[in-house]
Amino acid sequence: MDAIASLLTLLKLQRGDTGVIARIDGHGPVKQRLAEMGFTKGATVGLAHTAPFGNPRTYLVRGYRISLRNEDADKVILESYAGVPGSGRDA
């Protein structure tokens, strides 16, 4: 995790945060599926729910809810995000 700590990914989102997608890392079918489901450059994503064991999580994108595993969510790189006021992460 430390090696990519500087990268802002979907995984960094806390409940109520939203972020804008910069790109998706990697290649292949997962990436294509994510793009087809609306995770494309410029799209706004928010975190909705986290499963009992912390994985997977549900995100809001293009007005609907979709769940991803953390290892896939970590490939979605954000260019900016807006935190919830008071959460201490809205820097």
Next chain:
Amino acid sequence: MDVKVSASSITKTVTVALLGNPNIGKATLFQQLSGGHHQDVRFPGADVRMEVGIVHHAGMRMRVVDLPGIYSLSSTTPDEIICRDFIMLDKPDVVINVLDAGNLERNLFLTTQLIEMGVPRVYALNMSDEAHMRGMRFDMEALSMKLGGPIIETVARFRRGVEEMLDAVVDTIESARKYHNVAIAYDDHLEEAIEGVQQLVKELHPETMSAGHARWLAIKALEGDKVVLRRESDHESLVTAIEDKCQDIVRMHGDDAAVLLADGRYGYITGLMQQTVEMTGALRHVNITDMVDNLLLHRVFGLPLFLGALWLMFQATFTVGQYPMAWLDTGVVWLGDTLTAILPAGLTRDLIVDGIIGGVGGILIFLPNIMILFLFIAFFETTGYMARAAFLMDQVMHSIGLHGKAFIPLIMGFGCNVPAIMATRAIESRRDRLLCILIAPFMSCSARLPVYVLFAGVFFADWAGTVVFGMHVAGVAVALGAALMLRTVLFRGEGDAFVMELPPYRLPTIRSLIMHMWDKAVHFLRKIAGVVFVGSIIIWFLQAFPRDVELSRNYVAERAAVVATVAAPEAQQAAITQLKNAEARELQKERYLGQIGIAVQPVFDSLGFNWQTTISLMTGMVAKEIVVSTFGVLYNVGGDVDAGNDSLRAALAGAMPPLTALAFMVFTLLYMPCLATIAAIRREAGTWGWAAFSIVLSLALAWLMALFVIMVGGLFA
């Protein structure tokens, strides 16, 4: 439905396909169109059976085909391939693209791909009432122009807009008006690549191919769907050229062509939405889905609530189903008694009363239980809770190497394994899918339910509902254990990603739930009228013949002796009953069925199964409903022997100890899939080898687990 055929018009038959994302009310629309009457039709192009409903509208006879719900036509899942092949090869006259008005952005992704296929299309902007509530307004004329086809606002669950939609279908076919071509423009470099490939495709097919079709093929090829190209031509040069183009693109943009195409499509959609959809925000929208999810997806309470829901389902199946079951049981017993009284004694009466009424009636009484179970499953599915269950369980599933989406087919397996195995088509990777197909039969289907309801009622009456629930949990445990085993031995390596939509919660209409239950009831009754009926007759014959057998004792003489020597009426009666029982037992053993059972029984020696149990397991291989039917036929024979005890329950109670009954339930749960399931495995897995593997695996596991029950139970006895 709506028969508007006038005498003068000539009926023309057309094929109309329903295409759309999952969870957008497409099934409800199909139900409205077909009126609940549909048939399975095999289409040559797509090479699968699909549900077809017939609609008569404005002098036209429409065969409406319900295609599987998909998000994309990129052909990465079996469902996507089915849809692509159907549209491409079976060439429906019109494709109705059903859209969720409230979730238009993502729904239109599939539409952009459909537009590029260049088929005549009509759009149903479904659930428009929900969208209006959220303050959305649609410029229908502009949408129709941009999407290249008529678009109608519909609310399928209330049949709103359905007639107008059918009018639009008729109009599109009759006017033969060319749907105007819509071109979705991509980014310059991508356009260059598309044109390059398009040119190559056209060169290989001079004159025969339209520019639109060539463009579609080029886009499909760049998206990575090589099958389409191969079907068109075997030209190696083309495939190489496309691969070169794709590499070019990756080098330029750092992204796959498929991803860039998706970017382009969403770019087009965003523009289109800005021009055609207005958010007035007039109504204050309370998001019910979020509120419900806060509870049902709660990190602490989510899983217990889900398990509680499952427990409630099986508890209701047993306790609520008990009452109608008792009424049916009374009816069946009454019918048997009445016929016994009316018909002259003899083989014909035995065949009707013991064979047909005993066998068919023995299983018929479980109809209420099965309908309640299917009601719950349909409710979980249509409300959107099933996807939540998959979400909650994914981590557990993932840890044993299963795909989270595999959870949905597994829960559906509680109803019937056949649709469960078909539902695995939503899983992308072949390996994950095969694994799910192989473990699905361990999910206890509704055909096994009568065995538990019967045995739990007889042997564990105090906790019957919990035992029924426990059997289903045991099925899940074995399925998961088998998955873990297969994953380490056969299907090694990383699984697929888990990308799953959580649809908004929606309440199903009572009508659709009732229609669903009715559908399942008809299916069950057909099975009873067919395979169970024939099976019961065969079983009866095998246990009634040969007629002349030599008995070890002269029972007639012994009975006469009792009458002569025992004076007290009660003692005399008891002695005679005992003799009659002994005679019946010996007779049964000498018949064909007894001979077969006794020959095979040693296999089950260590499990403590008697030959009657052995026989019912053997006949149950055809369909598990027959297990109970066989008991019905076998123990009904003792009907006039054990005076006053013609109920199967009473007869069973003395037949085996509770521990053996439990082992028998476990064996029934796990041992080989029924014939219909074996056929489904063969169809979906592709080879007989996997079907055979499934049979061997399940027989071995059933035997081992039943032995485990006997051994562990023995420690406490």
